[in-house]
Amino acid sequence: MNSPAEWRKEIREGRWRNPTAGLAPGYAQANLVVVPEDYAYDFLLFCQRNPKPCPLLDVTDPGDPVPRYAAPGADLRTDLPRYRVYRDGELVEEPSEVSGLWRDDLVAFLLGCSFTFEAALLRAGVPVRHLECGCNVPMYVTRVACRPAGAFAGPLVVSMRPVPVHQLARVFEVCARYPRAHGTPVHVGDPAALGIRDLVRPDFGDPVPVRGGEVPVFWACGVTPQAAAAAARLPFMIAHSPGHMFLTDLRDEDLGWE
């Protein structure tokens, strides 16, 4: 099984409930954020004003569960292995499909994710520590404020990957090709510059070692918009469950600017 469509069918039919990392290599996976139409403009504007943490791939029309651009044959109500449902900003359930919760005023946003540039880094011979360790990438809430938009505001959340200093240029060259997968790093080096106190205590995910000759490199993280949406205490919101992404029909290489 290789194509995103085949994997989405497996997921839709309940045969795959696990994280999606490594599925359908070469195809872009996406973060999902679903908000009521009343909040869609503010969220879309938040993404426009914060393109590195919020690289938009597709936005559905109200009530339409089909991402017409990113995967015309998919159904966002059933094609992710696990969802998170928020009411008034609180996580209330983590179901494996949301057909029963779907409403005709819901707008779905798909955002590029780090899997795209991590695969490209590996192809380029750059190690990705959390994959070596078999754990989640460490994520940190920074003191860098996102540009607010209506109901949505909050700090930039970043992910960290240690990079051998001699491969820094390569990392920027590779990531510059994927502006719709968070693009180039937002910071290199001293975590304090972002207001991060202690690398071994990430706010999300797992800590990873930074070895001799390596420097911590920080990327804008897709948790940023989810955190801003949760902080906005929307009456209702659906998102993917961490690591349980949506498999698009877009190739990783489509995540440049067409």
Add this chain to the structure above:
Amino acid sequence: MNSPAEWRKEIREGRWRNPTAGLAPGYAQANLVVVPEDYAYDFLLFCQRNPKPCPLLDVTDPGDPVPRYAAPGADLRTDLPRYRVYRDGELVEEPSEVSGLWRDDLVAFLLGCSFTFEAALLRAGVPVRHLECGCNVPMYVTRVACRPAGAFAGPLVVSMRPVPVHQLARVFEVCARYPRAHGTPVHVGDPAALGIRDLVRPDFGDPVPVRGGEVPVFWACGVTPQAAAAAARLPFMIAHSPGHMFLTDLRDEDLGWE
């Protein structure tokens, strides 16, 4: 006089009513589209779905005439040398300021413009024919449909610049650096592939000669969103007058993806 702020002051105080090409070199100029809040979501979504013709630089909050990101010290009601005012899709006046027409429900969109990549092409030694000829760039309505968004739909409008075949790669390399200034060309060669019948009869602007050893190269054009907005027959819309752009504080080099 060199800085965008100095030029905006000249314009605001009525001392400059001419086209803005060549003013404040090195700084990005922008297309302006102002629509009522009721249409802002659809227009923002239209831009998200059609990033090459509609590369968003900034979106103001309703009623706010200040582009907080692109030029925090500017006033969009007075700082362009000439505006176009549309009612029900019809051009009704072309004033030199719109303070008296401003409303607290207006949302302004600033979009990157071709001046940015034309300056970069000249720096790279690529000739720009319409500048050599001292005329407007030729623009054509294509049979390529934009991805619609709510009230907004319509064909892609392109601009054409003849390029010596041996400089094609250079053109793509240069333009790839400016995704927020229409980015890379959308087509090279046969105009018929875009549904363009006759290069010597552009829909807007002036025809330019394609010489021996040159190939016509087509870029997505900022007229596209204005045409879609006019076709949507919005009750009210303000745009810049062709060639009379807004001078931002952003450098041309900022029009990559930050």
